[in-house]
Amino acid sequence: MTLTPILAMRWWLPQDAALHGAALDREMYLALWIMTGLLATAHLVMLVGLCIGRREAKRSIWRLEVAPLLLLTILFGWMTIRAERLWAATRYAGADPAVMQVEVVGAQFVWYFRYPGADARFGKTKPELVQPGEGNPLGIDPGDEDGRDDRVSSELVLPIGREVDLRIRSLDVIHGFSVPEMRVKQNAIPGQVFHIHFTPVHEGRYAVLCTQVCGLGHYRMQAAVRVVSIAEFARWSER
Amino acid sequence: MKIFSTHHRTIGIGYLLLAGTSVAIGTLLSLLMRVHRVWPDLNWPLWGVIKPEDYLAAVTMHGTLMVFFVLTTAPQSGFSNLVLPEQIGSRTMALPWLNAAGLWTTVASLLVLLSAFFVRGGGPISGWTSYPPLSALAEAGPGQATGMDLWLVSIGLFCIASTMNGANTLVTVIRCRCKGMTWGRMPLTVWAWLTAALLTVIVFSVLFAAALMLLCDWHAGTSFFVPAGGVINGVVDTQHGDGSPLLWLHLFWFFGHPEVYIAILPGMGMTSMLLANFCRRGIPAYRWMITTTLLIGLLGLSVWGHHMFVAGLNPWAGTVFQLTTIAIAIPSTAKVLNWLMTLWGSRPTYSTPMLWSLGFVSLFIAGGVTGPVLAQPALDAYLHNTFFVVAHFHLVMAMAGVFSIFAGLTYWFPLIAGRRLD
Numbered sequence: 261m262t263l264t265p266i267l268a269m270r271w272w273l274p275q276d277a278a279l280h281g282a283a284l285d286r287e288m289y290l291a292l293w294i295m296t297g298l299l300a301t302a303h304l305v306m307l308v309g310l311c312i313g314r315r316e317a318k319r320s321i322w323r324l325e326v327a328p329l330l331l332l333t334i335l336f337g338w339m340t341i342r343a344e345r346l347w348a349a350t351r352y353a354g355a356d357p358a359v360m361q362v363e364v365v366g367a368q369f370v371w372y373f374r375y376p377g378a379d380a381r382f383g384k385t386k387p388e389l390v391q392p393g394e395g396n397p398l399g400i401d402p403g404d405e406d407g408r409d410d411r412v413s414s415e416l417v418l419p420i421g422r423e424v425d426l427r428i429r430s431l432d433v434i435h436g437f438s439v440p441e442m443r444v445k446q447n448a449i450p451g452q453v454f455h456i457h458f459t460p461v462h463e464g465r466y467a468v469l470c471t472q473v474c475g476l477g478h479y480r481m482q483a484a485v486r487v488v489s490i491a492e493f494a495r496w497s498e499r
Numbered sequence: 500m501k502i503f504s505t506h507h508r509t510i511g512i513g514y515l516l517l518a519g520t521s522v523a524i525g526t527l528l529s530l531l532m533r534v535h536r537v538w539p540d541l542n543w544p545l546w547g548v549i550k551p552e553d554y555l556a557a558v559t560m561h562g563t564l565m566v567f568f569v570l571t572t573a574p575q576s577g578f579s580n581l582v583l584p585e586q587i588g589s590r591t592m593a594l595p596w597l598n599a600a601g602l603w604t605t606v607a608s609l610l611v612l613l614s615a616f617f618v619r620g621g622g623p624i625s626g627w628t629s630y631p632p633l634s635a636l637a638e639a640g641p642g643q644a645t646g647m648d649l650w651l652v653s654i655g656l657f658c659i660a661s662t663m664n665g666a667n668t669l670v671t672v673i674r675c676r677c678k679g680m681t682w683g684r685m686p687l688t689v690w691a692w693l694t695a696a697l698l699t700v701i702v703f704s705v706l707f708a709a710a711l712m713l714l715c716d717w718h719a720g721t722s723f724f725v726p727a728g729g730v731i732n733g734v735v736d737t738q739h740g741d742g743s744p745l746l747w748l749h750l751f752w753f754f755g756h757p758e759v760y761i762a763i764l765p766g767m768g769m770t771s772m773l774l775a776n777f778c779r780r781g782i783p784a785y786r787w788m789i790t791t792t793l794l795i796g797l798l799g800l801s802v803w804g805h806h807m808f809v810a811g812l813n814p815w816a817g818t819v820f821q822l823t824t825i826a827i828a829i830p831s832t833a834k835v836l837n838w839l840m841t842l843w844g845s846r847p848t849y850s851t852p853m854l855w856s857l858g859f860v861s862l863f864i865a866g867g868v869t870g871p872v873l874a875q876p877a878l879d880a881y882l883h884n885t886f887f888v889v890a891h892f893h894l895v896m897a898m899a900g901v902f903s904i905f906a907g908l909t910y911w912f913p914l915i916a917g918r919r920l921d
Binding site for chain 1: 550551552555558624625626630631632633636639640641726727728729730731732733735741742743744745783784787809810811814817818821822825828829832833835836837839840842843844845846847857860861864865868869871872874875876877878880881883884885
């Protein structure tokens, strides 16, 4: 029996490759350290309390219960305010309407990424036109002008340093769109469209996972995000 | 001892046996999952290699068995039937026949659930939360036809049984207290069972409605939870209209979160009682403990949205549910401080139930401190559906919850077996 697998485990968060990730990571580590401190303190108090001799003196509820409770309430309140600011900063405002749009579509057990092309408009889709075998996995309506230059990819290619607005939907069941390195996660729910936006700041290739049980192929429902330089993105777009 | 007895203690033992059977099967399933994760290609005798659908069915059945048939039945229905009447000076539970009907409906519900293993397609694969449309369409995967039907029928029966037991507990506590057993003198265990029974009656009726609606989506041509235009396996779903999967998430979690308090409140009550007993002192701030029990129950009804931070709610909802969720940390912290205060300088007797209770406090703190981390929507959006969450609710519900069951079993063993543990 060797301890190597445990020691080799990744103990900290994965690399942060998104602009909003640094603030999130700070908040995460702060919360985890505060909670580790509370865990240790509570156990220490319990152990010391069990080891010392018996005390029969009348104890003050105000000093022993109410005062610590007030302090902890203030601590939780402070954490809540910080957390609410972070949440508001990433989610309250939508992306700038001018940013790059990509549509993310989950289907058992694949992720598709649709780029709107030069017109920056997505063409209409129809469920009855969905034909993955014939190159139309999303059912783009050939009669719609906007859809002519739409491009469907199995890989999410993003230019570095440019904000992207993802419109997330699903063809069949609920999927969970997640890119740990981009610090984003959003369910794809059939019948509805949800938006999340972020800015990738590190070039590289990262995994897209499905984080919501979606059927027997759920475990292999993966894709990739490739963050590339602006010049390379332009080349990829023209290809 | 008659099997079909209406005596509350026999019924209590019946619930404990049912929980014991369920926990044995549920633990075997989790062992199966662990072994599978270490040796995915292992050829099991009589079964063969575990396929993805087998694994997901094991996940679903493990969760369903543990949450419903272990953590709801043992602490609430089991122990309350065992000692609640005696603790309030009553000879019986208020409604003995309803009580027996509750137990046997739960047994029927368990049998229906277990039969899902043996039908064509096997058990359902959508997890104990059964999110539609995966749980609403037979084409979505194996186990999603007869297996899913059986799951829904089982849950429906369980809701009926729990409501019977909850109503019985409420009536008993309200009407059957002996003279002098005022609200201000009731043991904290009774306060916990009362609060949990209130939650049971409120939330299991919602789950019953949700299960019935989903069953209608299967068999009655309705579309509560399935949107139009789904494409499964290349086939367009023309059977359904404009339903919303989010509706199921709301209904399910409106039940699901109070459910964890139904599972843990009796354990908290027992812990308060056992710590005070073995420390040979009264419960400090007894009225505070009643208030915190009621507050946890009340706030527990308003936090379901924290299961849906990434489900696509309005971001404002994230903020609101963060506030209610953090708020529930305050009465929970008050309880922990109270236990620490009871233990401080007490030189307790380290009997078996006391050791289990100390374990409960330790595990409840360990699981509890991860709560305020997950309550932050921005952090939860990263941690959602990861093992961090699995660890959080297993520490609180599975570990602390089971420790309190062991504490109760060892403490009340003479009532169950008629002899002391040696």
